[in-house]
Amino acid sequence: MRRGWAKGRTWTGAGVVMACLGLAGMAGALTPAFGGLSRNLEAVLDTSPDGPPARVTLGPGGRDVRLWGDLNDGTAERLRRLLDANPGVTRLHLTSDGGLVDEGAAVGALAAERGLTTYVPDYCVSACTLAFVRGRERLIVADSRLGFHAPYEPGLFGQMIPVDSSDERGRYLAAGLEPAFVEQALATPSRDVWIPDPARLRAAGVVTGVVGPGDLPDSTLDDDDSPGGARAAVLRAVDLLAAFASRRPGVLDGIAARYRDSYRQGRSESDGLDLIRTEAAGALRAAFAGADDATLAALGRLVLDAMAASGSEESCRTIGRDGDLLAVAEALPGRRGGVARMRALLDRALAGPAPIVPDAVPHARPPSPGCAELHRRLAETLARGDALRLREALFGRNARRLEASARPGEP
Template sequence: MRFIETPGWGRPVKAGLCAFAIGATGFVALSPLTKIMASVPAPAFTSQSAASSSEPTEADTRVALGPGGRDIRLAGDLTEGVAARVAALLAANPNVERIHLTSDGGLVDEGQALGALVAERSLTTYVPDVCASACTLIFVRGRTRFLAAGGQLGFHAPYELGPGGQFEAVDPGAERAAYLAAGVTPDFVARTMSVAPEDIWIPDPAQLRAAGVVTEMVANDRFPDSTLDADPSLQGARVEILRNFPILSAADQAAVDEAAIWYRDGYLAGRTEAEAVEGLRQRASAAMRRQFRAADDTTIRALGLVVLTDLTAAETCDAVAAGDLITLDETLKRVRPGSAGLAALLARQAPEIRNREVRLGHRLVPSICTGLIKAVRRALTRTPHEAALALRSILLNDPPALFASAAHP
């Protein structure tokens, strides 16, 4: 049984995967489990013939109709029967125009069958995150082929599993012909077929465009969000929120649950990823403002010290003016590597900040931020309780206070 799969290459966080160059060929080998390996781990399929408890099953691959019946979402390995499931969904939904692909690869026969379906229906193909190995046999058959910014396509030669699960090279003629028939340039195809089965080549967007693999790179506001394609449950939404906004682990969990409902409902309604991210940032910021407003005076004073002394004036001004504690948290982690961010203040785990003496030296700040800096500086010269009251008004109002008036004596 022929495979083109990327064993062990799990779906990445949205930020992208880690790829590492090896040698002068420009190939890259990828493994999500370690940053030093030059090849991927052992294959997910351990046998050609007999299924085992560790072998992926049809149920592991999700095939579903997207919002409005305009697209199909495929998330998971190309196991036996996946093409038949997609064919049935297409037959029942004649208005489908596009297929979203998130897959590490799998059976060549399934990839080729799905590619034929895509070509027959003249579907657009779209990869929001990752499409590797046999999945690319589907992608290249699209009438128009879209890759999300930050998304990745991975290529290598097909193989069979021999005794003991060893990789065995096979004649790549059928796969070569499929890529060429899709209009991919011969030099790109040749390079693809030269990549060892245990390795993977991840071309950059310019290479993909030049070779005719990708029609257009698109931002995350172009198509409905595909982040929850593999698990559109409320728990799946909650996991994605906490993975992207870990500071919410310190927030009231009812707020996280409310955000998960909003996120999942928007996904089902066809909201774009850009809209989802912006909405979640606003909800996360509001939840953290509520959490800090309920904190003790020492914690609020520590927050004021962070704003005044640890962040640059421009970053502070923009984030606080928007009431955006998420950006403040992200900036703090960036300027203080290893920091737990604002969550440490709520958890009383940042004594180096909480116990710091106020030393308010002057510094040059952009004029647009002068009011904010003066307001925080003045607040921190007061008694601890009065400082906390003033800082709650300055930093945690919903919407934020006008800092210019607060800065005057």
């Protein structure tokens, strides 16, 4: 849920606490005397700022700073200290759903003073936009979200009390934003959020450029670049990998570690996603290399269904020629249903022993037949029940070695 932004201190949670305790609970908590009410009210109502302090960290190579989280007291001062210690920083990545107006304005003042480019890789809402619009250049990705609404002060019981927005109006206009845009932004009720599309943002002077996911360093782990954070990001990118979590966690942890290294090297989001998908595809192929013949036959039928549903010659050939099992799951009608079918087969494959997969043997790829021919060959192989030929059809010329390594105890 996106929260609002307030002038002065942001007080959140009071209304929730009141609702949870109920009138009787509140009466009991506040009964001793009205003299104790003023001293204990903040503790009783939980009127502390919402969320943990923003995470402010130096990015790979010392060229950018990553700010993630609520703009609470001291955020701008921590940013200032980090910038003082790292004069080579040229860009500020912002991912925040808001916070204190004064902190947002102070972060923006630092961006303007240091000549920083501001960049929103995901979302920047409410007070965060006061920081974003002060950038020398102001960049977003096409699906980034900038959210605007009127400022407010929180009431004693959590209500949003409208306040004069002339300060915010002046800050937006001074940053060069179109007056009509500013009026619409500040006319948006405090409980709502207006998220303009990139074209509107550019026309109003809010954004100076829209970049692609391959243009700037990845910001996916700005909130948590620990091994656990990388693991969670990998699972969000390819949820099929969750099948490895209990049966072969080392596979999942290895992919997460290599993705974390990619992030820390400053590689782009596109590079990181490509790495995850390539590693995931390899993990799926290795898992199915040791599967029993019945599971492999079921996989073959799934591949046939995906080829038929792929919708284009190119995607069909990618599935039938390259054996991209992620593409198989994604091509099936109703993507979630395709993933579920693949997951069920993957669970069966992972129930067996883990194969020892040898390095791939490089070889020149022969000219690939068309989709219809690939489909016909796979269908005929399934009909014959030839397990080895099926492995070759699914995994290529390395299939014999894959099969042998997957079952080292067999003659």
